[in-house]
Amino acid sequence: MAMTLRLTDDETEALRRKAAEEGRSMQDVARAAINRYTTDEDAQFRTMVASIVDRDRELLDRLAQ
Incomplete structure (x- = not known):
């Protein structure tokens, strides 16, 4: 199912940076985050x-002492 996700400029930039760091697409990073969130x-x-x-x-x- 397709959907539109509206992000702020800051959110978009953070997603762009994370995707670049990982060598993945912004979509892949966003989907992984959603999966982590929904599976808790x-x-x-x-x-x-x-x-x-x-x-x-x-x-x-004992170790703390």
Whole structure:
């Protein structure tokens, strides 16, 4: 499905820079960002980190001292 996405000048420039850095098209970068947002990979990562912190709480406390 096609759609039109209206970005501010600053958003367009940031997207252009990121695409150039990665050697990808602006469309590919935008689609990857949408995919990350909609699959909420960040939440999955935070959940994994929280479980590791819980599991290793004693060790982390000792290391902090």
